[in-house]
Amino acid sequence: MTPTPIRFYQVGSFAVGNRLLEEELRTVQSDPRRANSLDRGHRACQGCGEALGARYALDAAVRATGGDLVAINATGCLEVFSTPFPESSWRVPWLHSLFGNTPAVASGVAAALRVKGRSNVRVVAQAGDGGTVDIGFGALSGMFERNDDVLFICYDNEAYMNTGVQRSGATPPAARTATTEAVGPEPGNPFGQGKDLPRIALAHGIGYVATATVADLHDLEAKVIKAMARHGARYLHVLVPCPLGWGSQSRDTIRLARLAAESGLFPVFEAEDGIVTSVRKIRHKVPVEDYLVLQRRFAHLFKPERRDEVIAHLQALADENITRYGLVAPEEVEV
């Protein structure tokens, strides 16, 4: 009989914690003394993925830096729901300036800390997808180019949610937004547009680029912690479902992030020094339809009649990701 490896913990590698797991193998979030960087009482919608992603990421960054950290925040939901002055949910030093200048402010803070000899204090910048891929893009590209010592985190909910769900450069094709209505022969956001910021960041040749979702906490925390161990410009792109903008059930936020990754629509990978060093393999592959049907922003693909060709187009995009990043273990690739 072959000996059975005993390191099996029932849910160890997927759940937040686990009483059977050694403390150091549990997530930061399972720690009763976690920082709770984003405290209760914030005004995000029920089931907000962005609120969740921000706490996940910043708590991990606090753990990694021993709390020597300052967060720079772009305008957007994360800023508005957390800090209606004078109340704030932030329990870390936090700075907000404008919608478009977050990378520049973060670069400035990092430079100031260096000048003051306080380079032990680390800088994390955070913004929504609009603040990152659209209006903040020029400043971000400069921050990358100068290799400023900032971890920039984009919480991607795939539209301008704070102002009422307008399309951004990260909105997926076919999705309905306030500015891409589900009307006409090609309803929703057109195919062939938009920006793939993780790959753009990679093209800048910066030291660390990674993607993550709120559905895989172990993976997300490991990436934040790894990023904080490095210096220079780093970029983390986190998929954060938005029940309001996506027209989904508030309880399905994590489920949707999981389906986005499991379908291949959102590739989860990590690149160091310009090279993709690891990908998170799909565990149980699902068709994109499983992901789409749960969201009202894609309802026009199913009602009044099914738009099979559009669904197939989205499936093709997922399959492209699967091939590009090798998201499925070789023996599971369908021929």
Next chain:
Amino acid sequence: MQPPYAITLDVGSSRANKTGAWRVERPVYVDRLPPCNDACPAGENIQRWLYHAEAGDYEAAWRQLVDDNPLPAIMGRICYHPCESACNRAELDEAVGINAVERFLGDHAIARGWRFDPPPAETGRRVLVVGSGPSGLSAAYHLRRRGHAVTLVDQAEELGGMMRYGIPAYRLPRDVLDDEIERILALGVEVVTGRRIDDLAAEKEAGAYDAVYLAVGAQIGRRTEIPAGDSARILDALSLLHQVAAGDPPLLGRRVAVYGGGNTAMDAARTLRRLGATDAVVVYRRTPKEMPAHADELADALHEGVQARWLTTVKSFEGGRLVLEKVRLEGRDVVPTGEFEELPADALVLALGQDSDLSLVEKAAGVAVEHGAVSVDDAMETGAMGIFAGGDVVPGERTATVAVGHAKHAARAIDAFLRGETLAPPPRHPLATFDRLNTWYYTDADRQRRPELETARRRSTFDEVVGPLREDNALFEARRCLSCGNCFECDNCYGVCPDNAVDKLDLAASAAAGRHYAFDYDYCKGCGICVAECPCGAIDLVPEVI
């Protein structure tokens, strides 16, 4: 404090904003009834003892287990484990090997010499238990733990009933049986063996017992009229098994037919192979599908070289020749075809069912017997006040595990009776169904299998066929449990709340209350993510009442 430049107000905390007011549904922690527990005839809290075993705390697991069933090493061998048939994990890959882990715990307890806690106090009440099979022994155990004095009477020379005289040693080694019986007796049970009680009511009276538990089982093999010559060797399966168990196996020859399709028929046929029969042929009038024998038993029998004739009845037995008739099925009905065949045979073993010898209650006023079984109410009490019955003598499925369950139930009722109370049935939680689980979180893990004795050695010895799990794969197997409907502290609810509205309580302090997390309803917005992401379905979302 003077605010710094350009700041006009102190920074306040968002905790001033009680977002709980937005909520229309609230999450609540619940305990659901796991399907294994629901299916266990002995009423074991399987999920709970697995929970302790998962942590490697085998003693806590064993103690939780024996709260309901004092015979884990035995049941871990002979139980037909309906728990595994009900197990939710079967829908994922394969059921958890509950029976194998139970046996591991039972063997582990024997090896470590773990003993039962003595009763907290003696009540001075006396209970007569008649029959020392799984039901009688379990009743004695549960009654002793409640402090009642127990006298255990059996007509056989040794205790154990069918576990000693019916179940072959290759399924239940006798040292295991002896060890688990001894541990019960060590609680202080007065044992009388080799004594047959003829009149139960008179015995109760004469012995001044406060209550009686009747568990004499079903020990008489059912016979059927088969025309047979004088020389034909016909005996019933129970006698065969009894004689083998008593160390005095009958000489039946090399070609033996077994008539019947139940577990006893399988036991008899497999025993015959071990006694040297080259041809052990089971004759059954229906097909394997209708067979009352457990599928595993049939598979093992066939594996050991037992042969089978389906859709066949025995017509006569003369001069070393068995005349068989082919039959066909019309629904459940067996219809003769008039087509005959012969089977050379040295002996015929009848395994056609068993009856209880209930002559001891003939004179007991109030004890009703219907279709050969003693009638009892929900509390296992007969029509005669203070006389309870269980196991194979009452109607229902006849298995050792059912018998153990009857005993637990009856002991509770007897205890209530002796205290002059009425038994309130414990509340039943709704079932933890598969659709409530979020199986994403469970690690893939193959079921661990127990080793089996090679076939050659099964033909010549009564050595145990099914071996044990080792400690490492027993632990692994325990951890395959999904903990259906009961929190196992995975921290998901604490982690996944976007509002940080779940508190993780101090483990030591909260262990007593059995809760490790608490919702902060001042801030919980009722989004339901914790409900959706709870792996085991231990959180409900219920509407707020306004």
